[in-house]
Amino acid sequence: MSYDIRVLEPADWDRWFSTLELAFGGIAETAEVRELDRAVTEYARSIGVWDGDRVIGTAGAFSFQLTVPGGSLVPTAGVTMVGVSPVHRRRGVLTAMMRRQLDDVRALGEPLAVLTASEPAIYGRFGYGVASQKLSAEVETARVALSVPPGTDDVRLRLAAPADVLDECEALYARLVPGRPGMIARLPGWERRMVADPAEDREGASPLQCVVAERAGETVGFARYRIKPVWRPGSVPEGEVRLDDLEALDPAAYAALWRFLFGIDLTSRIVAGDRPVDDAFQHLVSDARRCGLRLRDGLYLRPVEVGAALEARTYAAEVDVVLAVEDTFCPWNTGRWRLSGDAKGASCERTTDPAELALSVREIGSAYLGGCSLDSLAAAGRVRELREGALVRASAAFASVRAPWLPHGF
Structure with a gap:
């Protein structure tokens, strides 16, 4: 390959990111998402492949810390923004970027590299294996009962604008990170991504909402979600609760949040797209068959x-x-x-x-x-x-x- 691989300069970010968008079908991100991506870009860890004055390949990495069994946080390269121009595929561009990137990761002393794959078949040849899965669910709340543990009634819930309670939600998330392998300690600036809410991406659902669980004045859990109204003929409501995130410190707070979601008016379904495979709600419901459970690949990991x-x-x-x-x-x-x-x-x-x-x-x-x-x-x-x-x-x-x-x- 005779192309030039360079470290990304801030002045080239727009062209670099546009190449990435083209590799993923050519649909431009919203201005809000684009600026969030720009803000967290680590330029020294991002590379572009150039053919003359054109960017034809992109790849980047984040300086993450990943929880491993035992609870330690291990320096880890979070591989991201990988794309190749459609007219430059199968010319060794991706292989050259993976070679450069893994050499750089090794030089930095990071023992692990991780990524999420747009196409699972791509990354096995570079040594990445599927290290975790994620569970999706479509819970028929009108036909599934919820059994909650003692202490659930002692949890107080309050609604809040997601941005207003972001700091306390992030602090709770940070407490949970060491307790489960595969979780990532979020870098500064990443908290804004958790509440990004472009209207163009809602697909008919409401703006992002947040419910906070408290006990004795302490935040013990939260859930972020959207409501998508659905009406059957005859004005029968069958709306969806689209769950983005739910975290809790104990079983009672966890159950209180799920009970709240089950009881939202004018809805009959909870759609959750990214939960751990051992998520405890599966043991609270009366009928797991009516929860539409499905598994798919999650995190890919490579020992460097x-x-x-x-x-x-x-x-x-x-x-x-x-x-x-x-x-x-x-x-x-x-x-x-x-x-x-x-x-x-x-x-x-x-x-x-x-x-x-x-x-x-x-x-x-x-x-x-x-x-x-x-x-x-x-x-x-x-x-x-x-x-x-x-x-x-x-x-x-x-x-x-x-x-x-x-x-x-x-």
């Missing part, structure tokens, strides 16, 4: 430095295993690694000892947050057991009590 990545998390059971790792795109990871760890910590170092499990870096990425078991990957032929018993022990060690979840895209 295998040893540092595996040392950064803890393990649910004691583990001592030699992994034969294959990584064709980042060959510095290829080889045998001895992973030793437990709930207190871990070490992962190169070794010449015989391998007990063989897998690629992509499978490590899938299993890393505990949402996908090594045993399941082995059943698909993607992990090979070389020493009897190693698979069961390692699979148990990589597990997570809570399912990993990415609450929002980037």
Whole structure:
């Protein structure tokens, strides 16, 4: 490829972003979203591929911290804004950007890179594995009852403009981040993205609304949502509650928020598009079949430095295993690694000892947050057991009590 790869300059942002829009179909973002994207762009971590005076490829990264099993926040590159001009596809542009980007991530000392994929087939060849899933639901509230735990009636709810309570909602979110793998500590400026509300993107729904849960004067939960009015012939109301976000510190606050959403007048359905796969509302409802539950891929994760990545998390059971790792795109990871760890910590170092499990870096990425078991990957032929018993022990060690979840895209 003879094109020029450059670090993005602020003066070139509009042309760079327009190329990204073109790669995603040519529909321009609203002015509000465009300015929010500009505000959080990390120019030193964003690159453009140039053909003469034209931008033909874009890629960027955010300097995130990602929660891993054990609760630690690990420096992580959040890969974003990846696009190639339609007339420059299949010419090595994407591969060149991924090569440059992963080299830069390694140089910065970040052991992990993550992304959300517009097309799942794209990123596996660069070593990214599906590390978490997300649950969507369409709850028929007119036909599903809700059973709430003791203490729910002690929670006070109040409506507030989303922007007016943004600080307290962000503080609550920050308290929850260490408790679930896959969550991201939001960077300054990202809080504005949580309440972005362009009228053009509402699809007939109301402006964003917020309900805050309180107990003894403390904020213990919140939900952000929209209402889409729907009327059947004969003036029968069947509106939708479109849930954007719901977070709570305890079961009573959580249930109080769901009960509120169930009871909103003129609605008969809650549509939630991005919830953790172990979301507790599934145990509050009387009929899960009428909740329209569906799963899809969420966060994709790639260990950039295998040893540092595996040392950064803890393990649910004691583990001592030699992994034969294959990584064709980042060959510095290829080889045998001895992973030793437990709930207190871990070490992962190169070794010449015989391998007990063989897998690629992509499978490590899938299993890393505990949402996908090594045993399941082995059943698909993607992990090979070389020493009897190693698979069961390692699979148990990589597990997570809570399912990993990415609450929002980037």
